Ligand SMILES: Cc1cc2nc3c(=O)[nH]c(=O)nc-3n(C[C@H](O)[C@H](O)[C@H](O)COP(=O)(O)OP(=O)(O)OC[C@H]3O[C@@H](n4cnc5c(N)ncnc54)[C@H](O)[C@@H]3O)c2cc1C
C-alpha cells in the first residue's frame with residue numbers, strides 16, 4: 001500500500017533534527033526505514049512528519065574510544081558486522097547482527113534504529129543488555145546517558161522521550177578471557193527469533209567465572225537471565241553448567257503466538273542458553 | 285514538494301516528489317522502469333531489489349526523497365549493447381524462473397553477493413539470497429544459475 005501523507009525534513013545537523021522533532025509532537029525519526037517503512041505501508045503508523053537523520057555526520061561510524069566502543073546510531077547493520085573494531089572488542093554484536101534480516105535490509109537498517117524500535121524479538125536489544133551498553137541521547141534539553149537496564153521499558157517502548165534522538169551506544173570492552181555466542185532459533189531464513197540467547201562468558205581454570213545472558217523474545221522487553229547467571233558463577237563445565245542453564249527461563253513472561261506457545265519458548269530458552277554458554281566458553 | 289535528483293541506469297532525472305512516494309513507485313510509475321516489480325507490503329519478498337549506490341536495497345522500503353543524489357541501477361540497466369548480462373543469461377539457461385516475478389530481484393541480489401565473493405559456494409549463495417522469495421522454482425535452479433553466472437562473470441573479467 002501507499003503510506004498516508006506526511007511532511008519530510010532532512011536536517012543538516014543534530015541540533016536542527018532535535019528542533020524539527022520538538023516543533024511537532026507527531027513527528028517521527030526516520031533512520032534506515034527498515035522497520036518504519038512496512039509500518040507506514042501497512043498504515044499502522046501515521047506520523048505527521050518524518051525527520052530523516054540518515055545523513056547526520058554526528059550519528060555515523062564505529063569508534064574505538066579506549067575503554068569502550070562507540071557505535072553511532074546510523075551505523076548500518078552491514079557496517080557493524082564488518083567493523084574491525086566491533087569484531088575485535090565486542091564480537092557478540094557482530095555475531096548477532098549477521099543474523100538480522102537479510103543482506104539488502106542490513107545495507108540500510110541501522111544499529112540505533114533496531115534499539116530505538118525496542119522490539120523484544122529483535123536481536124540487538126538482548127545483546128546490548130548483556131554487554132551493559134550505555135545509550136547516549138540528544139534533545140533540545142541536552143545530552144543524556146541511559147544504562148541498557150533502563151532503556152527497554154515495554155513492548156516497542158524505550159526510555160527515549162518524544163523529540164529525543166539516540167546518538168549512539170557505548171559498549172564497554174570486556175577485556176581478555178571472555179568468550180561470546182549468539183544462539184537464535186527461527187523457523188525460516190530471514191525470520192525473527194522465536195527465542196534468541198546472547199551469552200558472554202569469562203572462563204577461568206576449566207570453569208566459568210562469570211556469565212552474562214540476554215534473552216530475545218522472552219517477554220515484552222529483552223531480559224537478563226539473572227537466575228542462570230547466578231548459577232553460572234564459578235560453575236564447572238559439565239553438570240553444574242547444565243543445571244544453571246535450567247534456570248534460564250525463570251522470571252520471564254514470554255508470549256504465545258503463531259510461532260510458539262509460552263511453555264515452548266521457556267523450553268527453548270533453557271536449551272539455547274545451554275548451547276550459547278557452552279559455545280561462549282569454547283566447550284563443545 | 286521536495287525536488288530530488290537521481291541517476292537511474294545511467295540517466296539523470298530531476299523530479300518533484302511527494303514525501304510518501306516509495307522509490308519503487310518512482311521507478312515504475314514516473315520513470316517507466318516497470319522491470320522492477322512489487323511483491324509485498326512487508327519488505328520480505330525482495331522482488332523490488334535494486335542497487336542503491338552500489339549496494340542491494342529493497343526499493344519498496346526506501347522513500348524516493350531518501351534516494352536524493354543517489355545512483356540507482358535496476359534490472360533494466362544491466363544489459364549492454366542489447367546483450368544480456370551474464371547473470372541474466374545464466375538464469376535463462378539454467379531455467380531459474382517459472383513465472384519470473386521474483387527474477388529481477390533475484391538477479392540483482394545475486395550480483396550483489398558476488399561483490400563480496402566472486403566464486404561463492406552453494407551455502408554462500410543461499411545465505412546471500414535470504415531476502416528473496418520465489419514462489420515457483422524451489423531455488424535449486426536459481427542457485428545453479430548464480431554459480432554459472434558467477435563463473436561467466438569471472439571469465440569476462442579474466443579475458444578482456
Ligand atoms: C523482513 C524483515 C526482517 C527483519 N528481521 C530482523 C531480525 O531477524 N532481527 C532483528 O533484530 N531485526 C530484524 N528486522 C528489523 C531491522 O533490524 C531494522 O533495520 C531495524 O529494526 C530498524 O532500523 P532502521 O534503521 O531501519 O530504523 P527505522 O525503521 O528508520 O526506525 C525504527 C523506529 O525507531 C525510531 N528510530 C530509529 N532511529 C532512531 C534514533 N537514532 N533515535 C530515535 N529514534 C529512532 C524510528 O522513529 C522508528 O520508530 C527485520 C526487518 C524486516 C523488514
Ligand code: FES
Pocket residue numbers: 321322323324325326327328329330331332333342343344345
Ligand atoms: S516488494 Fe517485497 S520486499 Fe519490496
Ligand code: FES
Pocket residue numbers: 380381382383384385386387417418419420421
Ligand atoms: S519464478 Fe515465480 S516467483 Fe520465482
